[in-house]
Amino acid sequence: MDISRFHAAFFEESREGLQAMEAGLLRLESAEPDLDTINVVFRAAHSIKGGAATFGFRAVTDLTHLLETLLDEARAGTRQLDAPAVDALLEAVDVLGSLLQVAEHGGDIDGAALSHVQASLQALLDGTPAAVAGAGGNTAADAAPESWRIAFAPEPSLFMSGNDPLRIFRDLAEHGALDANVDDARLPPFSELDPFEAHLAWDLMLPGSVPRAAIEDAFAWVEDQCALQVEAVGAPAATPTPVSASADEAMPAAAAAADSARQSEQDSSIRVAVSKVDSLINLVGELVITQAMLTQRAEDLDPVAHESLLSGLAQLERNTRDLQEAVMSVRMLPVEFAFSRFPRMVRDLAARLDKKVRLRTSGEATELDKGVIEKIVDPLVHLVRNAIDHGLEPPAERRAAGKDETGTVTLNATHQGGHIVIEVGDDGRGMDRDRILAKAAERGLQVPDNPTDAQVWDLVFQPGFSTADALTDVSGRGVGMDVVKSNILALGGAVEVRSTRGAGSTVVVRLPLTLAILDGMSVAVGEEVFIVPLNMVIESLQPEAGQIRTIAGDTRVLRMRDDYVPLVNLREQFRLPSAGTTSGNPIAVVVEADGRRMALEVDDLLGQQQVVVKNLETNYRRIPGVSGATILGDGRVALIVDAGSLGSTLTLPAAA
Numbered sequence: 001m002d003i004s005r006f007h008a009a010f011f012e013e014s015r016e017g018l019q020a021m022e023a024g025l026l027r028l029e030s031a032e033p034d035l036d037t038i039n040v041v042f043r044a045a046h047s048i049k050g051g052a053a054t055f056g057f058r059a060v061t062d063l064t065h066l067l068e069t070l071l072d073e074a075r076a077g078t079r080q081l082d083a084p085a086v087d088a089l090l091e092a093v094d095v096l097g098s099l100l101q102v103a104e105h106g107g108d109i110d111g112a113a114l115s116h117v118q119a120s121l122q123a124l125l126d127g128t129p130a131a132v133a134g135a136g137g138n139t140a141a142d143a144a145p146e147s148w149r150i151a152f153a154p155e156p157s158l159f160m161s162g163n164d165p166l167r168i169f170r171d172l173a174e175h176g177a178l179d180a181n182v183d184d185a186r187l188p189p190f191s192e193l194d195p196f197e198a199h200l201a202w203d204l205m206l207p208g209s210v211p212r213a214a215i216e217d218a219f220a221w222v223e224d225q226c227a228l229q230v231e232a233v234g235a236p237a238a239t240p241t242p243v244s245a246s247a248d249e250a251m252p253a254a255a256a257a258a259d260s261a262r263q264s265e266q267d268s269s270i271r272v273a274v275s276k277v278d279s280l281i282n283l284v285g286e287l288v289i290t291q292a293m294l295t296q297r298a299e300d301l302d303p304v305a306h307e308s309l310l311s312g313l314a315q316l317e318r319n320t321r322d323l324q325e326a327v328m329s330v331r332m333l334p335v336e337f338a339f340s341r342f343p344r345m346v347r348d349l350a351a352r353l354d355k356k357v358r359l360r361t362s363g364e365a366t367e368l369d370k371g372v373i374e375k376i377v378d379p380l381v382h383l384v385r386n387a388i389d390h391g392l393e394p395p396a397e398r399r400a401a402g403k404d405e406t407g408t409v410t411l412n413a414t415h416q417g418g419h420i421v422i423e424v425g426d427d428g429r430g431m432d433r434d435r436i437l438a439k440a441a442e443r444g445l446q447v448p449d450n451p452t453d454a455q456v457w458d459l460v461f462q463p464g465f466s467t468a469d470a471l472t473d474v475s476g477r478g479v480g481m482d483v484v485k486s487n488i489l490a491l492g493g494a495v496e497v498r499s500t501r502g503a504g505s506t507v508v509v510r511l512p513l514t515l516a517i518l519d520g521m522s523v524a525v526g527e528e529v530f531i532v533p534l535n536m537v538i539e540s541l542q543p544e545a546g547q548i549r550t551i552a553g554d555t556r557v558l559r560m561r562d563d564y565v566p567l568v569n570l571r572e573q574f575r576l577p578s579a580g581t582t583s584g585n586p587i588a589v590v591v592e593a594d595g596r597r598m599a600l601e602v603d604d605l606l607g608q609q610q611v612v613v614k615n616l617e618t619n620y621r622r623i624p625g626v627s628g629a630t631i632l633g634d635g636r637v638a639l640i641v642d643a644g645s646l647g648s649t650l651t652l653p654a655a656a
Contacts, residue, residue: 146234292633363413
């Protein structure tokens with residue numbers, strides 16, 4: 001059997017296991033030893049080890065074996081996972097991740113890093129383990145018994161999953177002479193035997209010099225496909241420990257209960273390729289377009305003569321909207337997927353900068369489109385790093401200011417309307433308004449007279465802007481905040497800063513819930529229809545002739561109250577044919593892109609609508625000033641205006 005087809009599932013599950021291990025180890029470091037958490041970390045390591053052994057990834061298997069041995073001692077209560085042990089385990093998790101990366105994509109193993117972490121783990125194992133109070137059982141109960149009695153009754157469907165009881169018995173026999181007796185209580189008449197089902201149960205005896213964990217490991221492959229009981233025989237105060245349902249219970253009932261539990265777990269989630277979800281979303285988008293076409297074609301029908309048809313179309317519209325929302329929710333993931341990487345990053349960065357930092361997160365269950373989550377991680381990393389490096393003071397400075405020497409960085413996510421708002425805050429020194437203005441003057445940046453705080457804070461997003469006195473490998477090179485803003489704007493989002501001197505700063509990121517659907521304003525330019533993203537629109541107006549001026553020869557500007565903004569004629573921008581004589585004045589749609597405002601000159605406003613975004617670059621080619629396209633109800637293609645790229649060719653004044 002070609003098992004390489006299972007590689008993708010193994011690597012995906014291993015990545016989840018690595019995240020669980022890292023999160024568990026960080027919890028162990030920040031709290032009292034918790035047996036449940038230790039078990040979570042152990043099971044993750046054990047699962048990775050088993051899969052790696054199956055696929056022949058020897059380096060992964062060897063490293064996880066050391067991890068597993070150390071964690072097993074912690075599970076048994078004979079080793080304390082102190083700070084040095086957690087440091088070594090976290091380093092091992094990092095190296096394990098790189099080994100899995102090499103196994104998945106190829107490349108060379110970093111032998112020096114692997115040898116270093118193996119030596120660190122082995123040094124811990126060779127040292128004298130310390131007992132952990134409250135982390136394990138009592139000494140008498142942990143003493144080696146004379147033997148182990150194992151009652152093993154597999155579910156009938158065991159063979160269907162590719163598992164083999166004889167393989168388990170061979171593993172157990174490596175630990176000593178295994179005595180096996182067959183329990184044939186479930187054996188049906190010969191004529192009813194199914195060669196693909198496991199009908200027998202077993203009663204096994206194994207010498208007591210074997211750790212209980214080794215026995216449990218042998219059955220780890222089938223722990224949810226059997227009724228299993230491991231009992232110490234001849235040990236002081238020995239009590240049976242059911243790993244699954246008791247083998248003494250009626251086997252059909254036990255098997256049914258185990259099957260029900262597993263079925264419930266399987267029903268709770270399903271692993272589906274992202275490409276399949278995207279294909280489904282695309283098909284639903286086409287359905288939405290078709291439904292809009294039918295609705296538009298039916299507008300001229302007699303409502304009395306075609307009452308039933310129009311009623312059916314109205315029902316179709318409601319069902320299509322519900323289907324669209326349901327399918328879009330499939331791509332929604334909790335923002336915890338982005339937040340989960342920060343505890344480790346904060347821990348390591350605080351140690352490098354010799355600062356004390358606590359991380360507080362909230363709103364992790366808030367859901368966001370998978371594509372948005374993947375693209376927002378890097379900007380959030382920049383913001384958290386800046387909060388720790390620039391925002392938080394060293395412990396001595398915080399104590400002198402009457403603060404807790406441990407600074408706090410907060411990550412908070414909430415839903416607001418059709419957007420998600422992520423706030424990255426700190427309780428540090430806050431921004432220095434005078435220092436920022438001085439740096440802006442030094443670099444020759446244009447700053448309005450008597451700028452507001454918001455305008456001053458916005459200067460930190462200028463390319464290359466930095467107030468750091470010294471360059472470090474963490475920050476201070478003026479690279480990062482401008483990238484943060486451009487990446488967020490590229491997602492159709494917005495970013496702003498709030499800061500109070502001495503109390504800290506908060507960066508507020510507002511993002512659309514999904515990139516597949518867009519709230520837009522449809523505008524007409526001659527015979528063509530364009531979509532302007534609604535989150536960019538500030539206002540629309542019909543300017544008087546005196547409000548439009550021409551400067552520098554050919555640059556037209558629109559006077560808005562006490563400010564001037566460039567006026568871009570979309571007809572000229574996209575080289576559309578002249579419409580001849582038009583009645584009335586054109587309409588200006590004022591938009592803000594990349595922190596700057598401009599006005600788009602159009603012929604008419606058609607209304608607001610949700611549109612399904614199509615990637616124009618993938619289906620055609622890249623067009624300057626266009627971010628995508630959609631299909632209207634009448635079948636026409638409407639281009640989605642990219643005001644940001646339009647503005648990049650103009651000299652735009654800063655937004656007021």
